[in-house]
Amino acid sequence: MIRWRDPRAPLTAAVAAGVVVLAAAFVKDEQVLIAGAIAGVIAVLVAAASLLAVSLRSAGHRPTAVGARWMGGGAVIWGAGMALRPFTETFVAGFADMFVLLGTVVTAGGALIAADRKLPAKVVLRHISDAYLCAASLFLIGWVVQLRHVYAAADPPAFTLVMLPPMVALLVTCAVIPSVLTSRSSSWLLGLAGTGVLAAMTVAALATGVARLDGGVPPTWTVMLAPVALLLLAAVPWALRGREAGVLAARNVVAMVPLALVAVAACTLLAHLAGGRAERPVSGVVVVAVSVVLLVLVRLFVVSAANVRLRGLVRLGERQLRELAESSGDVVFLCDYAGVVREIGPGVEVTYGYRPDDLVGGSIFDYIHPEDVPGIQAALRAMHLDEDNAAPGACLIACRVRAADGTWRPTESVATRHVGGDELMLVTTRDISDEEALRNQVAHLTFHDGVTGLPNRAYFEERTREVLTGRTSGHVAVIFLDLDGFTSVNDSVGHASGDYLLGQAARRLRGAVRADDTLARWGGDEFAVLVETGGEAQVAVDLAERLVRAVSQEPFRVADRDVALTASVGVAFTEDDTPAGDLLRNADVAMARSKELGGRRVEVFAAHMHADVVRRLELAADLQRALIEQQFAIEYQPVVDLATSRVTAVEALVRWWRGSVFVPPEQFLGPAEDTGLIVPLSEWILREACREVAAWRASSWDIGLSLNLSARQITAPRFVETVEEALAESGLPASALTLEVIEEMLVEDAEETVKRLSELRALGVRLAIDDFGTGYASLAFLRQLPVDMIKIDPSFVAGLGRDDTLTLLTRTIVRLGHDLGLTVVAEGIERPEQLELLRKMGCTSGQGFLVARPMAARGVDSLMRTSLTV
Numbered sequence: 032m033i034r035w036r037d038p039r040a041p042l043t044a045a046v047a048a049g050v051v052v053l054a055a056a057f058v059k060d061e062q063v064l065i066a067g068a069i070a071g072v073i074a075v076l077v078a079a080a081s082l083l084a085v086s087l088r089s090a091g092h093r094p095t096a097v098g099a100r101w102m103g104g105g106a107v108i109w110g111a112g113m114a115l116r117p118f119t120e121t122f123v124a125g126f127a128d129m130f131v132l133l134g135t136v137v138t139a140g141g142a143l144i145a146a147d148r149k150l151p152a153k154v155v156l157r158h159i160s161d162a163y164l165c166a167a168s169l170f171l172i173g174w175v176v177q178l179r180h181v182y183a184a185a186d187p188p189a190f191t192l193v194m195l196p197p198m199v200a201l202l203v204t205c206a207v208i209p210s211v212l213t214s215r216s217s218s219w220l221l222g223l224a225g226t227g228v229l230a231a232m233t234v235a236a237l238a239t240g241v242a243r244l245d246g247g248v249p250p251t252w253t254v255m256l257a258p259v260a261l262l263l264l265a266a267v268p269w270a271l272r273g274r275e276a277g278v279l280a281a282r283n284v285v286a287m288v289p290l291a292l293v294a295v296a297a298c299t300l301l302a303h304l305a306g307g308r309a310e311r312p313v314s315g316v317v318v319v320a321v322s323v324v325l326l327v328l329v330r331l332f333v334v335s336a337a338n339v340r341l342r343g344l345v346r347l348g349e350r351q352l353r354e355l356a357e358s359s360g361d362v363v364f365l366c367d368y369a370g371v372v373r374e375i376g377p378g379v380e381v382t383y384g385y386r387p388d389d390l391v392g393g394s395i396f397d398y399i400h401p402e403d404v405p406g407i408q409a410a411l412r413a414m415h416l417d418e419d420n421a422a423p424g425a426c427l428i429a430c431r432v433r434a435a436d437g438t439w440r441p442t443e444s445v446a447t448r449h450v451g452g453d454e455l456m457l458v459t460t461r462d463i464s465d466e467e468a469l470r471n472q473v474a475h476l477t478f479h480d481g482v483t484g485l486p487n488r489a490y491f492e493e494r495t496r497e498v499l500t501g502r503t504s505g506h507v508a509v510i511f512l513d514l515d516g517f518t519s520v521n522d523s524v525g526h527a528s529g530d531y532l533l534g535q536a537a538r539r540l541r542g543a544v545r546a547d548d549t550l551a552r553w554g555g556d557e558f559a560v561l562v563e564t565g566g567e568a569q570v571a572v573d574l575a576e577r578l579v580r581a582v583s584q585e586p587f588r589v590a591d592r593d594v595a596l597t598a599s600v601g602v603a604f605t606e607d608d609t610p611a612g613d614l615l616r617n618a619d620v621a622m623a624r625s626k627e628l629g630g631r632r633v634e635v636f637a638a639h640m641h642a643d644v645v646r647r648l649e650l651a652a653d654l655q656r657a658l659i660e661q662q663f664a665i666e667y668q669p670v671v672d673l674a675t676s677r678v679t680a681v682e683a684l685v686r687w688w689r690g691s692v693f694v695p696p697e698q699f700l701g702p703a704e705d706t707g708l709i710v711p712l713s714e715w716i717l718r719e720a721c722r723e724v725a726a727w728r729a730s731s732w733d734i735g736l737s738l739n740l741s742a743r744q745i746t747a748p749r750f751v752e753t754v755e756e757a758l759a760e761s762g763l764p765a766s767a768l769t770l771e772v773i774e775e776m777l778v779e780d781a782e783e784t785v786k787r788l789s790e791l792r793a794l795g796v797r798l799a800i801d802d803f804g805t806g807y808a809s810l811a812f813l814r815q816l817p818v819d820m821i822k823i824d825p826s827f828v829a830g831l832g833r834d835d836t837l838t839l840l841t842r843t844i845v846r847l848g849h850d851l852g853l854t855v856v857a858e859g860i861e862r863p864e865q866l867e868l869l870r871k872m873g874c875t876s877g878q879g880f881l882v883a884r885p886m887a888a889r890g891v892d893s894l895m896r897t898s899l900t901v
Contacts, residue, residue, distance in 0.1 A: 067235075067254030068113050074258035074265075075110030079103040081265035085221075089268075094147035095218040099268060101141030102225045106261055109134025109232060113257075116239075128236075132196040135232045139203045142225030147216035160326055161289040162206035167323045168292035169205075170198060174316055175303045177241065182313065185244045191315070193243055197236035204229045209285045224260075224267040231260035293327060362460040368415040370395045370408075373455060382462050384435030395458075400439055403430035414448050414456070432460070441467045480552040482530045483537035491551035491559050496611040498561060507605045508571035509614050510560040511622035512540070512578055515597040515630040517556035524590040532589045536582060536596075543581040544574065559618070568604055575600045575633040583631060597631035599623075604636070651706045653689060654699060658711060663687055665719055666885040669894060670737065670856060670878045673870050678894050680735035680769065682878065683720035684885050685712065704741055713744045714753055721761035721768070723888050728767065737769045739801060742776050746783060751790045758794075765795030769820060773801045792817065799856075804844055821848050825859025828879070832864045845872045 082103035089095035112130025150158070170178075182190050207229060211222040238253035300320065362382055364375035371394055375387045383398075396404050410426050428444040444460040478490035486494070498507055514536060521529040533556065540558055544550050549561040560578070564570040579598050586593035601621025603614055621636035628634070657663060667681035687694040703709040717738060724736040744750060758765055770791060776784060792798055799820035804827055823844055830837030841857075848855035857869050860879030869877055883894075 064116065064248065064254065067258070068116065070255060070258040071113040071261075072110050074261035075106045075113075078106045078261040078265040081268065082106070085268040089218075092218065094145055094216055095221060095268070098141045098143075098145030098218060098221060098225070101144055102138050102221075102228070102264065103141075105134045105136070105138030105141055106228070106264075107134070108137055109257075128193075128196045131232070131236060132199060135200045135229060135236070136203055138225055138232070139207045139229055142207050142211055142222045142229065145216070145218040145222035145225060146211045146214040147218065148210045148214055150210070158209050159206060160330065161209065161285075162202055164289040164323060164326060165205040165292050166198065166202040167319050168289075168296035169201060170319060171296040171316070171323070172292075172299050173237075175299045179313075179316075181241055181244045190244060193240045194237075197233065197240050200229075200233040200236050204233050212285055213282045221268050224264045228257065228260040228264050231257040293323060296323070360461070362462075364390075364458055364460075365455050366395060366458060367455055368411050370411065382434075383432065383440070398433050400431035400433070406430075411446070411456075414446065415454075432462075440464045482533050483552050484534075485537050485541075485558075486549065486551040488551065488553050488559075491549065491553065491561065492611065492615065494549050494551075495561055495615065498563065499605065499609070499611050499614070506564040506568055506571070507614070508562040508564055508568070509603050509618040510562060510571060510575050510578065511553065511601045511603075511618040512558045512560070512575075512582075513599045513622055513626060514556040514582065515599055515626070517596065520589065520594055520596075524592070524594075528590045532587050532594065532596075535587050535589075539581040540578055543577045548574070557622075559615075564604075571602055571604070572633065572635065575602050579631060579633060599625040599630040600633045601625055602633060602635045647702050647705075650699060650702045651708065654703055654706070654708050654712075657687060657689065658708065658715070662689060663712065663715070664887070665716060665723070666887055667720075667723075667891050668878055668885040669883040669891070670735075670876050671882050673857075673866070673874055673877050678734065678883075678891075679876060680737055681724065681891060682737040682739075683716055685716050700741075704743055707743055709741045709743050710747050713738075713741060714757075717754065718757045718760065721757045721763045723891075724767065725761040725763040727891070728763070735767045735769060735797075736763070737771055737799065739771045739773075740776075742784075745772070745776070745787050750787060751794070754791060754796065755794060766797065769797040769799050771799040771801040771822065774803070799854075802858075804840065818853065820854040820856060822856045822858050823874075825879075828857050828859045828865055828869075829861075831868045832862075838868070841869075842872050845869075845874050848875075849873060 082099040086096040086099040086103070089099070109131055112127045112132075112134060115127035115130065174182075178194070185193075204226070208226055211219070211226045214222060216222070235249075235253050235257045238249040242249040360378065360382065362376060362379045364379070365373045367373065372390050372392065375390050377387055379385050379387055379390065396407070399407060407428055407430060410428060414426060425445055425447040428446060430442060430444070431439040432442045434440055441463050442460050443463050444458055447457045448455075478486060478493075480487045495509065517529070517532070520532055533552070537550075537552065537558070540560075541550055544560055545562075547563060551559050551561075553559040560574065562571045562574060579600055582596055582598040586595040588594075599622055601618050601624065603617035603621055605614055617636040617640075620640045621634045624640050625632050625634040634640075664686045666684045666686050668684060669678045670680040670682060671677060672679050685696065685700075687696075687699055700709070703712055720736055720738060724734060727734050747753070754768075754770075757763075758768065770788075772784070772788065788798055797819040798817075799822055800818055801822045802824040803821040804824050821844065823841060827837050827841045827844070831841060832838065845855050855875045857865075857874050857877040858879065860866050860869070860877045860881045862881065865879075866877065866881060
């Protein structure tokens with residue numbers, strides 16, 4: 032069931048009205064004009080109402096709204112003329128014809144607006160001339176077929192008066208059709224329906240005019256054609272759709288129709304003149320025919336002029352293209368599909384050194400590398416076989432071309448077929464030698480180190496993956512090598528000299544490895560070697576030993592000085608299905624193990640090494656968490672005056688309870704030092720110990736505090752300020768704080784260490800050398816920095832009474848301390864005879880398990896104002 036609000040309702044109503052009108056019209060032929068008038072009025076009313084509704088509905092789309100209003104108005108005006116025509120005499124009939132003509136013109140304007148074409152002036156002029164050619168050609172064809180007989184039986188002025196409005200309508204219709212057919216507007220279908228109404232009105236006007244001159248009645252179908260077209264116009268807007276395709280084809284047809292009609296008209300006139308009897312020419316027809324010929328000649332002249340201009344533009348474009356190609360350094364030439372050169376530009380002499388005349392007539396294959404010839408011949412054959420394709424067709428050719436000096440140069444060429452309509456190709460060739468060299472340089476820099484010239488880390492990793500993937504049997508080993516002490520080279524002589532040293536080291540290592548081995552710079556002062564041992568693991572170990580000797584056999588000469596370096600080397604072997612990443616990691620772990628053991632040695636990776644590294648990483652994470660969760664505690668080991676047995680100081684020692692598990696200091700202090708966590712941990716120990724000792728001193732107990740310093744703590748940016756702040760916050764006097772350093776810390780970066788300790792000494796803090804006697808820098812340190820205390824290493828105390836040499840050394844250290852005015856503290860007192868000997872030697876103070884074990888703060892409280900019985 033169709034409701035009136037359904038968009039199909041107008042179409043259904045229009046079809047129904049058309050059927051009723053046609054049925055009424057065919058009842059009696061003598062009533063055809065009246066039936067046509069009635070049908071026209073009804074169709075006009077339906078069309079006007081529908082178009083008015085469409086214009087209101089499509090107010091947002093101007094071409095649809097305005098075009099519908101114009102066509103609706105034109106239909107009303109045309110309908111008024113049709114209503115007047117059956118009931119008027121000659122003058123009023125002419126007046127009615129003017130209404131019909133005006134309605135036709137207004138409807139044409141609506142169709143143009145709906146087409147929504149904005150054309151340049153030249154295109155508008157061409158459309159007008161095409162419209163005139165079409166209208167004039169149709170008039171001439173109609174003249175030969177029918178109008179000449181009507182003209183012969185009618186009065187010439189009356190013929191002109193009656194036929195002029197239909198011919199004007201025909202001209203208007205021919206002018207509108209091209210714009211509508213080539214439109215892309217969404218209201219294109221509305222414009223096309225309006226054009227159909229125009230054609231129907233024109234046909235009806237011509238038929239009515241001929242019938243009026245003959246004194247008869249126009250054919251029924253001509254009278255009913257316009258109402259039917261109007262009813263279709265009323266229905267079409269309700270199903271408007273944008274145009275999707277066919278515009279190009281429509282433009283081609285529109286461009287050909289005028290010439291086709293002119294040709295048909297010319298043939299019709301020639302046939303009439305050749306086969307009929309001689310007639311007196313009619314001036315109007317002659318004028319129309321002559322105007323058509325003149326207009327065609329003018330159009331032909333315009334087209335010829337445009338063709339000449341286009342040819343000039345084409346020649347100019349070809350010349351500019353050739354000049355552009357030659358100025359860009361490319362070689363441009365023409366050749367056939369067999370490779371014979373027909374023409375070549377002068378750029379070939381500049382680029383390749385050949386004179387153009389020497390190349391014309393020769394084959395391009397005489398100058399192309401033999402390995403590249405088959406591929407180029409196949410490409411040319413493929414282009415020749417595909418010649419029927421309408422596309423221009425081109426292919427990119429890369430090959431090597433021999434220059435006049437005999438060198439082979441890489442080139443890139445673009446060959447384009449269908450040049451000039453002949454079986455020739457236009458080839459543009461560019462010498463890419465510089466680009467190729469740049470690409471090779473970039474590729475080399477991507478996978479090679481700029482300092483040593485060796486392959487870099489990326490290349491080494493990729494090469495390791497390739498070797499492991501293609502390995503069928505035998506061992507593959509990776510050797511990592513690190514230059515011990517290289518950092519001090521950069522710091523002392525600069526990075527430029529350090530790079531020079533790396534270059535020397537690379538040359539030595541290259542001379543030590545085999546030809547099949549891959550040597551690379553891994554990064555910094557580290558090198559890596561990939562070794563295919565062929566089943567003998569000892570081959571890689573021997574090579575590693577050679578690398579150590581190559582580095583350390585003689586000093587490097589850098590910045591006019593000799594620099595002696597050693598190497599730490601780690602070796603890792605593949606096992607079944609060992610990934611490349613794991614193999615490289617294992618070699619790195621082995622190298623780190625070698626460095627930990629003092630360097631200048633070779634370590635072969637074992638599974639426990641990786642486990643140790645993992646444990647150290649886990650321990651470092653646990654240390655960081657322990658700092659946040661305050662899992663650390665401080666114990667204090669008393670230091671007593673051996674003469675009076677009174678506690679004179681305490682040494683703060685850190686303890687870690689991970690849950691309920693005690694972690695020995697030797698297990699976590701090393702990782703804390705490596706990760707840098709020793710700095711915040713030492714700051715916490717300093718503040719807490721200073722606070723506790725300050726509280727004890729506030730109870731009138733003259734007691735001092737000793738703390739051990741780490742290397743990282745001393746080199747921390749705000750180390751001195753941190754000590755000063757801890758003393759200020761706790762109220763502990765600076766003279767009550769003794770900071771201890773071990774001798775090994777004075778070897779590395781001694782200048783900076785002495786500077787920092789001197790700043791502390793200036794604050795009033797006491798300084799001590801811990802584990803005195805085990806190093807070789809003790810006396811030098813005493814000379815550079817005034818210290819207050821030396822602490823004898825427990826290894827000396829342990830030999831008292833059992834080892835005469837150790838006893839003598841201990842007595843010497845005690846005497847040295849007395850002579851220098853220093854406090855001497857003996858560490859590790861565990862037996863009574865050790866204590867007795869130390870007292871006899873005159874040792875000032877001591878500490879150890881025999882004296883007192885480390886204890887918590889509340890344990891120290893019980894020692895207040897008491898003496899220890901030992």
